[in-house]
Structure formats: C-alpha cells, structure tokens
Amino acid sequence: MAKVLWAIITMAACFILVEPLKCKKCSVGILGKCLFSSQQACSNSEDRCYTGKAEFNITGVLGFETAGCLANSSCVNSTGSVLGVTYTITRTCCSTDLCSAASTPHLPATTALSAALLVFAWARAMF
Template structure:
C-alpha cells in the first residue's frame, strides 16, 4: 500500500516537471503594427494560448494599437475610452512563439510617450 502511494506521488511530480509552459512573444504596446517593448514570456498553466490583439478606434480609423502575450480567452471586445469607441480583435494560437512580435528603437521622447500610452492601454486590455 505504501509503495503505491510513493509511486503515485513520484508519477505526479514527474508529470508536472515534464509539462512545459507555453512560451509566447510579449508586447506591452504596439503602434501602427510595430512593437515598442517586446520580450518572450512563459505562460501560466491556465494560459493555454499565445495572442496578438489589435485595437482600432472608431473615431480615428487610422490609429491602431496592439499588444501580445499569453491568454486563456480569445474573443473580440468593444468599449469606449474617454468617449471614443474601439474594437479589440484577439487572434490566438497554441504553439511556442506563434504570435510573432517585432520591435523598433525609439527616441527618449517616443519611449516616454509610449510608456504613458501603455499604462493607459494595459488597463483596458486585461
């Protein structure tokens, strides 16, 4: 009886150590199709998909923001920020780094502007 319990515990530990987390490209904020701050992240067990999301504002039509990373939900959402309507389309995939992300170099002023935008943006995307 005790041997079975020990073997069961070893099997469970082995299962969890062999299970690898999904790795996704992460982008906090992207503007006009270019990621401003990119990296690779390991997803949690509950996050089974990589995603790339693109938000388009109804008022401007030409400005779009994007983000990418790990997620457990893949859906389209709509809402408003300061009275401006937007639509967020989220595209998902389930293999390592399948949500390609590219980065660009920014000037200091551009980086500060992007950081401010990212802080506002991330509150609405999550």
C-alpha cells in the same frame, strides 16, 4: 515486466516534464511595431498566445498592439466606448510556442518617440 514499468515511468516523465507554452510578449505596440518586446512563459491557466489590437473607430488608423499569453476563453473580439469614443479590440490566438506575431522594433528611436508623443497628444485633445 521491467519493460512495462519503464514504459510507464517514461510516459509519466513526459507529462511531468512538459514545459509551459512560450509566447512573444509585447507590452506596447504602435503603428504595427512593438516598442518593448520579450518572451513569456505562460501559466497553466493561460493556454494560448495572442496578438491583440485596439483601434479607436474615430481614427480608423491609429491603434495599439499587445501580445502575450491568454486563456482560451479570453480569445474573443470586443467593442466598447470610452468618453463617447468607440473602440474595437481584436485578438488572434494560437497554441504553439512563439506563434504570436509580436514584431520587434524596426523603427528608429526618434520615429517611435514621435509616434508615442503623437498618440499622447491626440488622446489629450480627445479627452
């Protein structure tokens, strides 16, 4: 009887001590490189890690990347339009720790700053 009780306690502890999913987080990424990366513990409602990319269809090249935690129901691609310019958002989701592809910054600071200024200038010219 004691063995059965210990087995039940052990099984319960496994469910109670389950750690949340951990994802790579990228708040802002440009040209395929994350400018501000970290790790994130997902909430109970966020059961997937994701990598997202938003591309403006007018440029075909320039886009923004993000990564982090997301609910499975939000792991869908979408399109939209802002001031007549269409965009596509592509999300790739996975469900294991640190599986999102948020790359760390390997760009020199001057290159990253130049890219950010270029995006800002382009956005101001378009809108």
